[in-house]
Amino acid sequence: MLMPARQEVAAAAPSSWLELPHGGWLQAQLSQALAPHCAKVFGYYLARVGHLAHELELNELRVRHQFSATRSGAGDIHTDFEYWPFAEGVLDAVVMVGQLEFERDPHQVLREMSRSLIADGHLILAGLNPLCPARWVGFWPPHLQQLPWRGRYFSRARVCDWLNLLNFEIVASGYTAPSLLLARTPSPSFGLSHLSQVLPAVGSWYYLVAKKREYPLTPVRLKRPSKTPLNAVPAVQRINDGGRY
Template sequence: MLRPAYSEMPLEPPASWQALPYGDWLKEQVEAGLDDWWPRIFGYHLLKLGALADSLPTGLCPVSHQFGLDPNRGAVRAELAHLPLQTASIDAALVPFCLEFHQDPHAMLRELDRVLISGGHLVLVGFSLLSPLALGYLWPSHHQQLPWSGRLFTPGRVQDWLSLLGYRVLTQECIAHHTMLWSPQKFPTAQRWLADLCPGLGSVYLIIARKLEAPLTPAKQRWHLRRPLVARPVREAVGCRNKPPVAACNPKRHHSSS
């Protein structure tokens, strides 16, 4: 049974890449995974949400205006679920490792959906629950350490949230096939073997989705109400009311010969 996405207790997000296990190596993996997609994202404004987004290089993205937003740093300081931005004013948003460390990830996605334009791109990076990273939960001492202190979700669950908001997932890729319990330099053959045989079991997922807007065209009426068949016109029926039967209403009366 899935746990609710909402957390009763506030969660502490990582303040920098170095706060995560082998953060510099993890940052390189994320950079390499997104480099092929940045040239395909266009627009005027790129929002980089969270403390980790501002330090990710996005020079390959042709969007001219790029700015960071975080409660404690960045060009704009605000809560992630209460963005001080106009509705439909952002062309793309980069959101690395924010959903799993936010108390209400649904509210964050709804707020991002509000500020994104129709056709805008949403770039999500997160830790996957179905991965070698989940081995860290076997040690209780890791439960209070990053990233296991957050609420990890599966990529499929995140895609379900996006589909409910009306997004089309362009790509979903898993990278960093590593437990993050020891140095990535150890057992490189095992990592390559896992990436080749089970590419969907990476510890980090990359999801790039596009916001779709339903067309406001009226639906054609495919059926019509059948009118009841009137056997006698109303005027005639009123004229013949309270009169003798057919013979009385007939202007031509037949008289029998004497």
């Protein structure tokens, strides 16, 4: 049974990739996975939500004005993501990385992102995969209050359902960065790179590229049945019909 997504108190989100085990490697892996999809995103305004999105290198984005939004610390705008400060339909794209898991009401956050996007705008979302082998490491009691385990993690399928309810079309998705997320391991992937070629779900991160769809309502005019007057029927037809007219 799925637990409710909303919680009373949210955990503190990571303020840098360096706070995560093998953070630099995770950042490079996610940037590489998103590169071909970012090349298809263009426009005038793009918002990077959270510190991880602020630091993520996405050189393929063809958006003229990019800015970051965080709750505090480094960032161009400090704001509460549940009460997005942007008007309706003003952003061409939103990038959110590792932030939804640390929000008090993730449904409300996604609604705000959707509201601020233009029609056919892009939402690029990435989060930690709760079904990967690294999640078992987080169940160890000493790790429960450490990053990245102190957040609430949602599966890719569950987030897809939320986006579908908001009229988003998932145009691309996948997993990346297979790792146990243990800082003391000599290799970040720790032998999972070969397994990920057969089972992609062992990746510690999932990503979604969604496009906001708006379907306009087209009024349909009802056709009224035409009443043919008696004098409009030819006389020959009236005679052939037996004179019932």
